[in-house]
Amino acid sequence: MSARRLAFVVGAWLALMGPTPGAVGACGGDDLAGPADFQPYCQQREQLICVRRDLRREITDAERDRCRLAGIDACKLRSFPSDCHPTERQARTCLNALASFDTLNTKEDKLPECVTSALCQLPPSAASDAAASDAGGTDAAGSTP
Numbered sequence: 001m002s003a004r005r006l007a008f009v010v011g012a013w014l015a016l017m018g019p020t021p022g023a024v025g026a027c028g029g030d031d032l033a034g035p036a037d038f039q040p041y042c043q044q045r046e047q048l049i050c051v052r053r054d055l056r057r058e059i060t061d062a063e064r065d066r067c068r069l070a071g072i073d074a075c076k077l078r079s080f081p082s083d084c085h086p087t088e089r090q091a092r093t094c095l096n097a098l099a100s101f102d103t104l105n106t107k108e109d110k111l112p113e114c115v116t117s118a119l120c121q122l123p124p125s126a127a128s129d130a131a132a133s134d135a136g137g138t139d140a141a142g143s144t145p
Contacts, residue, residue, distance in 0.1 A: 080120075
């Protein structure tokens with residue numbers, strides 16, 4: 001790997017994965033337990049996929065740059081499915097897996113941290129609430145017993 005390519009990859013990784021201002025050492029609740037913001041997640045994910053494809057030599061540097069721009073534009077027209085509400089923690093886990101050199105030779109759709117079942121699962125408290133609601137909330141006709 002050339003020094004220029006290595007510098008670009010390191011710079012891109014730092015730019016995409018750096019903490020947000022004020023988040024380092026912040027006091028308070030668990031910000032990662034809240035819902036993920038789709039646009040930043042999508043844009044980072046698409047750009048990381050392009051960089052990974054370039055590092056695997058599936059595309060050229062010029063194609064990587066076009067791919068990154070196209071990914072950013074495509075995210076403007078997308079959103080999470082209506083039944084998918086990943087937490088910030090789940091989204092960051094996926095992004096961290098995509099940014100890792102350890103997973104470089106694993107295709108993106110095969111990363112366990114990024115599959116739909118990992119991103120779209122209900123958090124434990126919501127899953128137990130949903131189960132309790134399903135257990136006795138409404139009958140087949142939709143009325144409360």
